[in-house]
Amino acid sequence: MSTVHAPTVEVRVWDPFVRLFHWLLVAGVSANLFVLEEGDPPHRWVGYVATALVLARIVWGFIGTHHARFADFWPTRRRLRAHLVRLRAHQADPSPGHNPMGALMMLALMALVLALGFTGWLMGTDAYWGEEWLESLHEGLANTLMGLAGMHVLAAVVMSRLERVNLVRAMITGVKRYPANRTPH
Numbered sequence: 001m002s003t004v005h006a007p008t009v010e011v012r013v014w015d016p017f018v019r020l021f022h023w024l025l026v027a028g029v030s031a032n033l034f035v036l037e038e039g040d041p042p043h044r045w046v047g048y049v050a051t052a053l054v055l056a057r058i059v060w061g062f063i064g065t066h067h068a069r070f071a072d073f074w075p076t077r078r079r080l081r082a083h084l085v086r087l088r089a090h091q092a093d094p095s096p097g098h099n100p101m102g103a104l105m106m107l108a109l110m111a112l113v114l115a116l117g118f119t120g121w122l123m124g125t126d127a128y129w130g131e132e133w134l135e136s137l138h139e140g141l142a143n144t145l146m147g148l149a150g151m152h153v154l155a156a157v158v159m160s161r162l163e164r165v166n167l168v169r170a171m172i173t174g175v176k177r178y179p180a181n182r183t184p185h
Helices: 016-034 040-062 078-089 102-124 130-162 169-172
Strands: 008-012 175-179
Touching: 016 040, 016 130, 016 169, 040 130, 078 102, 102 130, 130 169, 169 175
Parallel strands: none
Antiparallel strands: 008 175
């Protein structure tokens, strides 16, 4: 018995740097949140690497490939409003890259990683060593990152089902496969 698959169109979206950045950041954040001991040298170094990854991604957002550039997906009010209208109408987003809500999440996650890197670095300086308020801030940022990362994963699963595009596979392969009757522009 053979299975008939609907025709699909492949669109190259995320370049190797974007995908490597994403998965290295996932690994680093996961290690620091769930595996490595807070304050130990491996925790600090993974935090510095995560911070460097985000800084490199910001640079790539200006000089990288088309869909990696901020200009391609920056979440303007107009883009956000149009995206929300389409969501309410159960219509797919026409953009092959990040949709505006995904872009907001991406920017929030990157900002949190930078803030964690900065507060983590400050905790190692003489001026702020042992400051409880800074440790509390760092922990609060980490908890916020964990919550938003969970929302990000859930949103990727939900949007994959709504738009009939496997976003996790696309972040691995760099290619989104759309139903042939719904090619983005």
